[in-house]
Amino acid sequence: MTEYHYRCWAEIDRGAVRHNAALIKKRLGPNVEILAVVKADAYGHGMIPVAQALSKDADLFGVANLVEAITLRAAVRQPITLLGPALPQEFGSIAEHGFIPSISSWEEADQFNRLASNNKVLINFKIDTGMGRMGVPAHQAMALFKKVKALPRVEIHSVSTHLPVSNEDEVFTRDQLRGFSALVKQLRSEAPGNYKAHALQTAGALEFADEPFDIVRPGMLFFGISPLPQFQTLEAHLPGVDRSRRGRRQRPSARSSALDASAWRRRGSRWRRARREAASRRVSRSDRRLGRHRTADLGSRPSAASLGQGDRQTIQGARAQSRGRSGGIRGRKLAAADR
């Protein structure tokens, strides 16, 4: 029998995953719940071990579909939200398992109401504030919300929205969040209830946390990945790097400019400068929608860039270690730098 040897793999440090969960809790406050997004097999890192690592940190889990939800149910006790739309033939099973589907229409809510057995079906009422792919259009949300809330066998667990460009269009994202926040206030005043609100994924939780709402939904953050370079330091565990020489200059052959943390920081400032320049030239999506031209004013943004150095936090990376067996590279188990 031929034995298959993997040439590279990722080693996930569960301690780092938990550290990143604690970091977000610290940043947003103890009352904000964590909906840990472990969809797509936790982005290929292994849904079950990652969810188990987060079992004491996550209040809920988020997956893409029913198959993932059923798989995850065997491993964790927390509520599980389906972030993607469900297929009509899956509705019965979702209701039966007590998963929380995300709904975007009256038809879906009505169908769950019909399928509910002893327990009510908890739903996530998704509102489209700019993604354009899923969710009740914001201008129809109030009327539909009231109608859905009146259904006897459906209970609204949460209202949510998604930020599609939070790593690239600050104006659009702030506009979305302002609109969502106003809508949530209006819903709570006209149709009060215990439902929660959520909007922030990784980029949102890092950059737009002025109002975190009740739940945050990070995914990639747990693996130490930020779509915003100012929050990212990467540590390269390169074969040949002698960690006992830390603090001294490393041998040039062992350095990688692509993965070197200071190179990333330089990239970060280049990226921010490029973003400011681009912003001064372009008409943002929100302004296009409103039909007005924007002059950039990113200088005064109340974002991470204006936080004091001490407030800045760095995501601690789950470490990926590659061990080549060719090209003269030798794998080496390196000491954990950030435990």
Ligand SMILES: Cc1ncc(COP(=O)(O)O)c(C=O)c1O
């Ligand atoms: C609805 C929703 N919320 C949150 C996330 C998590 O996003 P991120 O990995 O950027 O934190 C995803 C991921 O695709 C998502 O679809």
